[in-house]
Amino acid sequence: MSVVTKQHIVSWLQELATELKENREYLTKLDSDIGDADHGLNMNRGFEKVMEKLPMYENKCLGTIFKQTGMTLLSSVGGASGPLYGTFFLKAATSLNGKEEASIQELIAAMDDGVGGIVSRGRTKPEDKTMCDVWWPTMEAMHHAADHDKDLSEVIDLALHTAEEAMRATIPMQARKGRASYLGERSIGHQDPGATSSMLMIKALKKTLA
Ligand code: ADP
Numbered sequence: 644m645s646v647v648t649k650q651h652i653v654s655w656l657q658e659l660a661t662e663l664k665e666n667r668e669y670l671t672k673l674d675s676d677i678g679d680a681d682h683g684l685n686m687n688r689g690f691e692k693v694m695e696k697l698p699m700y701e702n703k704c705l706g707t708i709f710k711q712t713g714m715t716l717l718s719s720v721g722g723a724s725g726p727l728y729g730t731f732f733l734k735a736a737t738s739l740n741g742k743e744e745a746s747i748q749e750l751i752a753a754m755d756d757g758v759g760g761i762v763s764r765g766r767t768k769p770e771d772k773t774m775c776d777v778w779w780p781t782m783e784a785m786h787h788a789a790d791h792d793k794d795l796s797e798v799i800d801l802a803l804h805t806a807e808e809a810m811r812a813t814i815p816m817q818a819r820k821g822r823a824s825y826l827g828e829r830s831i832g833h834q835d836p837g838a839t840s841s842m843l844m845i846k847a848l849k850k851t852l853a
């Protein structure tokens with residue numbers, strides 16, 4: 644398989660909504676250790692809204708599907724994560740405008756744009772202990788695999804493996820952004836909630852493309 648269809652993109656969002664529902668308590672528990680115990684609630688609320696609205700635009704182009712997803716997240720999720728994930732989808736939408744399907748390279752380019760949006764909005768640097776600490780190595784792994792002519796399922800296998808390791812690698816980091824940074828050294832020893840939901844995004848993509 645080498646082409647990402649509209650059905651893939653729609654099912655990615657559906658799988659993600661399911662992952663976020665199943666992991667709601669887990670994400671909230673992680674956020675209760677170093678934040679305000681709402682990350683699971685925030686993400687689940689946002690993607691319940693996305694699922695509610697998806698039927699209105701699931702037949703439109705890939706760009707529209709991502710753009711509407713981003714707008715829904717921006718308007719329905721409070722906290723840091725809503726604007727950040729909302730920006731991811733809005734920025735990822737741009738290059739997919741008018742497209743009914745995408746090559747693996749086009750999907751990766753769109754995700755790069757999305758991550759770029761998170762980084763510029765959140766002003767994050769490596770090892771700040773945020774979701775970006777999952778996105779950077781994951782995108783690098785996807786590029787690496789795609790550049791070596793791996794097929795879609797191999798690219799996504801490597802991406803998930805990398806995302807899981809990167810998520811665990813946030814445990815020893817001291818937070819320098821977001822609420823967790825208020826804890827200073829006490830943020831060390833806990834897995835970042837946003838890094839965890841970002842891994843779930845890759846997990847949902849794998850379920851879709853496997
Ligand atoms: P809030 O902290 O406002 O309650 P959430 O709990 O939903 O929002 O999300 C917290 C997550 O957001 C963190 O675990 C972290 O991964 C991510 N985050 C916070 N600030 C930033 C930032 N400036 N850049 C990137 N990610 C961030």
Ligand code: MG
Nearest residue numbers: 678679681682
């Ligand atoms: Mg929180």
Ligand code: MG
Nearest residue numbers: 679681722723
């Ligand atoms: Mg909050």
